[in-house]
Each structure stands twice: as structure tokens, then as C-alpha cells.
Amino acid sequence: MNFKGGLTTLILQNLNRGPNHGYRIAQDIKQKSKGVLDFKEGTLYPALHGLENKGLIESYTQEENGRTRCYYKLTRKGTKALAEQREEWTRFAGAFTLALQET
Amino acid sequence: MNWLKKNEVDNLWDWLEIATKGLLPADKRRITQEIETHCAEAMKAHLDQGESGQVAEAMAVVELGDPKAAGKSLRKKHLTEKDVKRLDWTKKDAGSFPSLLVTYAISAFYCYIFGSGSFAKEPKLDLIVAKTAVFVIGIILPTITFLIVRTFWFRRRITALLLVKSLGSGDFGLILWLWIFPISSIGIFFVTVWILGIISGVRFWNKVRKSKDDKSGVPTPV
Numbered sequence: 001m002n003f004k005g006g007l008t009t010l011i012l013q014n015l016n017r018g019p020n021h022g023y024r025i026a027q028d029i030k031q032k033s034k035g036v037l038d039f040k041e042g043t044l045y046p047a048l049h050g051l052e053n054k055g056l057i058e059s060y061t062q063e064e065n066g067r068t069r070c071y072y073k074l075t076r077k078g079t080k081a082l083a084e085q086r087e088e089w090t091r092f093a094g095a096f097t098l099a100l101q102e103t
Numbered sequence: 104m105n106w107l108k109k110n111e112v113d114n115l116w117d118w119l120e121i122a123t124k125g126l127l128p129a130d131k132r133r134i135t136q137e138i139e140t141h142c143a144e145a146m147k148a149h150l151d152q153g154e155s156g157q158v159a160e161a162m163a164v165v166e167l168g169d170p171k172a173a174g175k176s177l178r179k180k181h182l183t184e185k186d187v188k189r190l191d192w193t194k195k196d197a198g199s200f201p202s203l204l205v206t207y208a209i210s211a212f213y214c215y216i217f218g219s220g221s222f223a224k225e226p227k228l229d230l231i232v233a234k235t236a237v238f239v240i241g242i243i244l245p246t247i248t249f250l251i252v253r254t255f256w257f258r259r260r261i262t263a264l265l266l267v268k269s270l271g272s273g274d275f276g277l278i279l280w281l282w283i284f285p286i287s288s289i290g291i292f293f294v295t296v297w298i299l300g301i302i303s304g305v306r307f308w309n310k311v312r313k314s315k316d317d318k319s320g321v322p323t324p325v
Contacts, residue, residue, distance in 0.1 A: 022137055023144040040168025041145075042122065045137060046176030053180060053313040070137050 007039060007047050009089060012074065012082040015057060019073040022048060048072055056081050112170060113161040115142050121170035125183040134177065138167070182314050190261060190311065197252040197264055203245055210241020265308040 014025050025048075026041045051057045056078035061068050074082070112118045119138060123131045142163045149159035167173065182190075196202050214237050248267060251257055257264050 021140075023141045026141075040166070040173075041141065042118075042138075042167035042170065042173035043176060045134060046173065046180050049177070049180040053315055067140050067143070068136060069140055070133070 006037075006089070007043070008051060009082070009085045010037070011044075011047060011051060011072075012056065012078055012085065015072055015074040016079065016082055019060075019071045021069050021071050025072075051078070113164055115139065115160065115164055118164050118167060118170045122174040122177060124174055125178060125185065126181055127184060127187065130177075130181045142167070179310070180314070182311065186307070186311070189307065190265075193265060193268055194261065197257075197268060198249060200249075203249050206241060206245040210237050213237045213241065262308060262312045265304070265311055268304065 010029050011025060014020060014028050020028070022044055023041075026039075026044050029037055029039075048057065048059075052059055052072070054077075055075060057072045058075055059070050059072050061070050063069075112121065115138070119135050122138075123134050126134070142160070145163035145166060146156075146159045149162050150156065154162065214234055252264055252267065257267070
């Protein structure tokens with residue numbers, strides 16, 4: 001399912017649970033949605049870098065098994081943005097469900 | 104395997120080459136490192152599922168998607184080599200005396216055109232407004248901008264400099280052309296060019312403002 005606009009919200013939600021790296025974020029989103037929310041993993045990094053530019057997340061590097069891994073974590077601004085986006089999405093989804101009801 | 108044929112590239116190096124094309128060396132390095140680590144993890148997962156090394160790599164690359172699309176998105180988030188050149192040019196051009204003289208010369212040319220016979224049919228008031236607007240756009244505004252951007256504060260702040268340059272005389276130009284050529288095709292052409300110029304300038308300013316890349320224009324050593 002294509003969900004281009006919602007990817008940033010899902011990234012923020014994932015990082016709300018704690019710092020994470022690109023590959024794990026992608027796998028978590030796919031697993032949590034039971035494969036319904038599938039996306040090309042190359043699109044994840046521009047989205048992450050965009051969120052970083054906006055100051056919603058921060059990155060830091062860490063050495064792991066001889067590899068330098070880039071981790072991302074949510075900032076205070078990001079937490080606030082997530083709350084707003086979640087509320088907006090809940091309102092939108094509720095309205096959509098109501099509109100689809102056959103009564 | 105048919106699914107492999109659909110993808111343009113089946114190895115990570117080609118994918119990275121396309122996706123990071125035009126980016127600054129520091130960003131290229133960072134993105135390459137991130138994607139390499141990502142792919143290594145993906146390959147390991149496929150190897151654990153019993154795939155061969157070659158297939159595991161190809162599958163990991165396919166999962167990354169179209170490198171051109173990824174590259175397009177990355178170039179929106181990061182400054183490119185072209186952007187740095189544009190920034191460098193903006194810094195050099197703003198506050199440059201020869202550049203100011205060129206603007207004066209263009210304004211004089213426009214004034215000459217408006218004074219020529221081809222505009223004889225235009226109402227006198229329109230021509231007075233046109234000449235006044237050219238004087239404001241071509242002489243007063245560039246002179247003020249020239250003096251402002253030569254100040255220490257502006258020379259240290261590239262984003263402020265870009266915004267001044269982007270908006271610059273664009274709004275005045277729009278008013279001028281709407282006044283003189285309200286419905287003619289030349290009027291529409293100039294208005295379109297001016298609007299596109301302003302949009303392009305403001306978009307570039309916004310990109311530079313948001314980007315965390317080095318805006319000094321000094322290339323980072325590879």
C-alpha cells in the first residue's frame with residue numbers, strides 16, 4: 001500500500017519508542033502493519049534526513065560489530081509534532097470510516 | 104528471475120552511484136555509509152533464509168527501490184554541488200560593483216525602449232509609470248540592496264542574503280509588467296518568467312535555510 005505522506009508520522013511513532021536505525025525502522029513498520037504498509041527502503045533515508053533538517057529528530061553514530069551505524073532519536077519538537085500528526089490522523093481516519101458506513 | 108530484471112541495477116555500488124549523484128562529498132559519504140549498513144543487514148536476513156550471496160545482495164538492492172527516485176528526494180534534502188556554486192555566485196554577486204553597473208545599464212536600456220516609437224500608442228501616464236518603475240527597480244532598489252548586503256551582518260548570513268536576492272525587484276517587476284502589458288502575450292511571458300524566478304529563488308532559499316549542510320561553499324575533502 002502506498003502511504004508516502006504517512007511515512008514521516010510512522011517514523012516519528014517508531015522513534016517515540018526509543019532511538020533506532022534505518023534498517024530496524026523499516027522492518028518495524030513493515031512487521032507492525034503485517035506487511036500492509038510496504039515501501040521501498042531507499043525512500044526512508046530522504047524522509048529521515050528531511051525530519052532531521054526540520055529538527056524533529058537527531059542523529060548520532062555508534063560503532064557496532066566493526067560498522068559505524070547511524071541512530072536517530074526524537075527531539076522535543078518531534079514529540080510535539082507526533083502528537084499533532086497522530087491527532088490529525090485519528091480525526092481523518094474517523095471521518096473516513098464514518099463516510100464509508102452504509103446506512 | 105524476472106523480478107531482478109525489472110530493477111535497473113542489481114548491485115549496491117551502481118545504486119549508490121545513481122542515488123548520490125551531484126551531492127556534496129560529505130553527504131555522499133554519510134549516505135553511502137548508511138545504505139551500506141542497511142544493505143548488509145538486509146543481505147544477512149536473506150542469507151539466513153537460505154538465499155545465495157549473489158541473490159541476497161540483489162534482493163537487498165531491489166528492496167531499496169528506484170535509485171533515481173531516491174536520488175531526487177535526497178537532492179531535495181541536501182545541498183548539491185550545483186547549489187553550492189549558486190550560493191557562491193550569490194555571495195560574489197551581492198555587493199559586487201560591476202554587477203550593480205550591469206543592472207544600471209539594463210535599466211537605461213529599458214528606459215530607452217520605453218522612450219522609443221514602438222510605445223508611442225501607449226497612454227502617457229502608463230509610460231510615466233513604466234519609467235518610474237524602471238528607475239525604482241533598476242536604480243534605487245539595486246543600490247539599496249547593494250548597500251545592505253555589503254554590511255557585515257548580511258555577508259555573514261547567506262540565507263538572509265538569498266531571501267533579499269530572491270524577492271529583490273521581483274514584486275516591483277510584476278507590478279510594472281501587469282501595468283504596461285496587462286493582456287498582451289509579452290506581458291504574460293514576462294510575468295510568468297518573473298513569477299518562476301521568484302518561486303525558484305524562494306524555494307532555493309527555503310532549501311538552504313532548512314539544510315544542515317555546510318553553506319560556506321568550501322568543498323569538504325573526500
